[in-house]
Amino acid sequence: MKVAATTLGETAGDLFAQTLGLGYFVTTIALFLVFVVTLTVQLRSRHYNPFFYWTVILSTSMAGTTMSDFMNRDAGAKYLSGGATSLGRGPQGLGLGYPEGAAILVSVLLAIFLAWKLSGMTFQIRDIVTFRGEALFWSAILVSNTLGTSMGDFLSDSSGLGYLGGALFVAGLLAVLVALMKVPAVPNVLLFWIAFVLTRPLGATAGDFLTKPHAKGGLDLGTAGSSAVLLAALFGLMAHAQIQERRSALPA
Structure with missing residues (x-):
């Protein structure tokens, strides 16, 4: 569910900022407001609700995508595509x-x-x-998803691994964490937070692999279509989690 949410966060963030031409700054402001709204609903809930919880995870992933892009990128030609002359409306990247x-x-x-x-x-x-x-937990989630986007973009754009190579590299690191769960000396809480950060670059590289053109090593499926499929998959998983949660709450 986390990988689906982070991959969707990458494709949806790019859909608003790049495909629709809103730019990183305007999209970041809009998605941060979405994050605030979803977080408010989550905080007002007295019980765990998978739809509320994972909607906040998704909103942090989308906001983290454009926050990272706005921080790291500029209006240089290497960040533009399709003959564009800017990164969208409002201020360009830092x-x-x-x-x-x-x-x-x-x-x-x-x-x-x-x-x-x-x-x-x-x-x-x-x-x-x-x-x-x-409040501390969700602050850490938002920053970790933004950090994970930066890590994923670095692996895709600057490391030489490419989109698929970057995704496989992060997946390998996650497999190591799974193995370390069997080591008593390694705290599971530490493994959880490392994994939580690493699922974001996995989503970033996987999302880019799905949407970027063939010339750049992607599948060129587009941000809109990829986002729609990922959203359907995530909602299906959320519905399953909701059913499991209700079953576990029933008396024996």
Whole structure:
């Protein structure tokens, strides 16, 4: 579900910012507002609801995509396609570059975890029941998804691995984390957060592989069609999770 949400976040973010020509800045503002709305619904819910929870995950993935692009990219020719002359409406990208952007985001994410640690609240997500705890949790999710986008774009654009190679590389790292779950000395909470960050570059590289043109190593399926298929898959998984949640709540 997380990979589906992050891949959809990549394709949908690109759909609004690039295909529809809204640009990174305008799209980031709009998607951040969507994140605030979905988070408000989640925080007001007294019980776990898969639709509410995964809608926030999706909104952080979409907002993280355009936030990362706005931070790292500029109006240079290498970021434009199809004869475009700008990155869309409003201000263009800041042009920090992937290493600098990732360094900033890593610092912010570590600051959130430090504040979380000093607060004395648990990192076990099933035990987060306070508003303050959820605020720290969702802040970490938003920043981690933005960081993951930067990592995925670096693997796709600058590492030489390409879209498919980058996706396979991250999938290999996730497989290592699965193996480490069997090692008692490695905390599962640590593995969870590393995996949570890594699923975002997996979604970023997989999303680009689906949508980018053949000349760039993609399948050229388009952002609209890919997003529609991924949205249907994610809603199907959310519906399944909702059914499982209701069954588990029934008395024996």
